[in-house]
Amino acid sequence: MDMPRDDLIRGRASIPGQIYHITTTTEGRxxxxxxxxCARLAIAEMRRLEEQNLIxxxxxxxxxxxxxxxxxxxxxxxxxxxIKVFKGRSARRLGMHLQGSSSIWQRGFHDHALRREEDLLTVARYLVANPLRDGLVERIGDYPFWDACWL
Structure with a gap:
């Protein structure tokens, strides 16, 4: 099956087995x-990609x-x-829930392929601690919208 060319930053390629840190934002933040x-609808689409064994x-x-x-x-x-599939699926579900036609996700995304020397656990801990650093919760466990494969 022919797949579309990647629109990653020039010089990068999608590599099966590679771990990527993705950041994407909502339209207009x-x-x-x-x-x-809304959060549960987006999370369901993330899990669906995993259930389909794509990621x-x-x-x-x-x-x-x-x-x-x-x-x-x-x-x-x-x-x-x-990412296009995730954004498309989640935008459709969120649009139905919100009964609106406005854009859900900002175009594009930021990606970073983790290098071998990077400590995966350290990166994961930093990532899931975002709600704590942003002052949304006092304990990481109090934030409902995160997960890690080590749990």
């Missing part, structure tokens, strides 16, 4: 995910207006395609 139901979620945190996601590519589908 709308705090859509303060709404519990493995290592760790993630869904903030009110953006997503940090450590994921591992499982197969031949490019990273940009995975």
């Amino acid at each position: 709308q705090p859509l995910f303060r709404d519990f139901h 493995r979620s290592v760790a993630w945190v869904l903030m009110p207006d953006h997503l940090h996601w450590l994921l591992q590519l499982n197969g031949p589908i490019s990273l940009s395609t995975i």
Whole structure:
């Protein structure tokens, strides 16, 4: 099956088995995910990609207006395609819930392929501690929209 070319930063490629740190934001930094139901709809689409064995979620945190996601590519589908599928599916579900036609996600995303020398656990801990650093909670365990494969 021919897959579309990646729109990653020039010089980067989608590599099966590679772990990427993805950051993507809502359109206009709308705090859509303060709404519990909106957050659960987006999380369901993240889990769906994992259930389809397209990715493995290592760790993630869904903030009110953006997503940090450590994921591992499982197969031949490019990273940009995975993110496009996630954004499309979640935007449709969120649009139905919100009964609106405004954009949900900002175009594009930031990606960083983790290098071998980077400590995966340290990166994951930093990522899921975002709600604590942003003052949303006093304890990481109190924030409902995060997960890590070590739990």
